[in-house]
Amino acid sequence: MNGTARPPRPTPRNTPRASPMSAPDQPAPTGLSALRQRIDDIDAEVHRLLIARSEIIDQLISVKRTGEPGAAFRPAREASMMHALVERHRGHLPLVTVEHVWREVISTFTWLQAPYTVHVATGDAAETRDMARFYFGFTVPFETVAEPADAVAAVARSTSDLAVVRLGEADTAWWAALSADGAAPRVIGRLPFIAVADRPVAIPAVVVSPPLKDPVKPEVAVFACRGPADASAHAWLRKRGVEVIAWHAPWGHHTGAVGAELVIAVPLDDQDESTAAEATAERARDAGIILADLRPVGGYAAPIEARPQRP
Numbered sequence: 222m223n224g225t226a227r228p229p230r231p232t233p234r235n236t237p238r239a240s241p242m243s244a245p246d247q248p249a250p251t252g253l254s255a256l257r258q259r260i261d262d263i264d265a266e267v268h269r270l271l272i273a274r275s276e277i278i279d280q281l282i283s284v285k286r287t288g289e290p291g292a293a294f295r296p297a298r299e300a301s302m303m304h305a306l307v308e309r310h311r312g313h314l315p316l317v318t319v320e321h322v323w324r325e326v327i328s329t330f331t332w333l334q335a336p337y338t339v340h341v342a343t344g345d346a347a348e349t350r351d352m353a354r355f356y357f358g359f360t361v362p363f364e365t366v367a368e369p370a371d372a373v374a375a376v377a378r379s380t381s382d383l384a385v386v387r388l389g390e391a392d393t394a395w396w397a398a399l400s401a402d403g404a405a406p407r408v409i410g411r412l413p414f415i416a417v418a419d420r421p422v423a424i425p426a427v428v429v430s431p432p433l434k435d436p437v438k439p440e441v442a443v444f445a446c447r448g449p450a451d452a453s454a455h456a457w458l459r460k461r462g463v464e465v466i467a468w469h470a471p472w473g474h475h476t477g478a479v480g481a482e483l484v485i486a487v488p489l490d491d492q493d494e495s496t497a498a499e500a501t502a503e504r505a506r507d508a509g510i511i512l513a514d515l516r517p518v519g520g521y522a523a524p525i526e527a528r529p530q531r532p
């Protein structure tokens with residue numbers, strides 16, 4: 222992870238400062254105009270490359286047959302692109318800035334292939350919407366619904382929409398309609414995807430979508446189940462790599478009771494989903510923690526722990 226401090230900025234060395242009050246018709250110092258020319262050249266190149274990237278969209282639609290109903294999202298491809306981005310990144314520009322630029326680009330490219338709407342619940346904190354905007358940008362339409370379950374229901378009615386739902390303790394088991402089978406909505410992503418200590422908004426959330434074409438086995442499987450709501454049981458599971466990502470405890474937090482509805486995230490490594498589910502329930506049972514009725518509701522690529530930024 223990055224440290225809390227932002228990377229130090231370069232100290233200006235005898236660089237003439239432009240006064241924000243200077244009149245635009247005054248000739249800029251030679252050094253400054255040269256720097257601005259360089260910025261203009263770089264901007265033109267970045268823009269030219271973005272247009273060139275967008276010219277691939279029609280071919281993507283025909284190769285992926287995205288014209289047929291269904292979304293163009295390919296979460297595993299996006300995850301590998303983010304790994305490459307983290308690997309390439311260096312210098313003073315915060316990683317989170319670059320991530321946001323690419324998120325805007327990728328989610329717009331996805332939308333240009335197959336339009337979709339992102340559903341966010343007002344019952345979730347306002348930061349959830351910020352998180353969703355960070356990841357899906359401002360070109361893709363957003364729709365606000367009352368509750369997380371409404372956002373999931375909107376996805377169920379669509380062929381390509383998404384919901385972004387905040388994780389943690391929930392007032393209702395909004396995941397009841399999720400399933401990794403059939404046409405049901407499922408979890409396809411985990412946010413934030415790149416763990417950076419100084420991220421401005423870091424609300425833990427999942428992305429829910431209809432079933433996608435060309436599914437790839439996720440690195441982390443997500444199961445709905447019944448189990449305990451108490452923090453010590455969750456901490457025990459966490460130490461063993463099993464994360465309780467959401468829970469609804471209608472009857473309070475009874476230690477050891479199967480009184481809560483849970484959503485758990487289990488790294489798959491080389492296992493298939495059902496083996497991972499059985500192994501997880503068995504290990505928990507040995508420690509007196511009952512995880513009952515595990516059913517797969519999706520999965521995601523493991524979020525990236527970014528290393529400190531290289532100069």
Ligand SMILES: O=C(O)C(=O)C[C@]1(C(=O)O)C=C[C@@H](O)C=C1
Binds near residue numbers: 281293298327330334
């Ligand atoms: O690689 C694809 O399948 C694409 O559609 C391209 C692209 C992108 O813009 O890079 C867009 C959407 C996918 O989720 C992944 C990547």
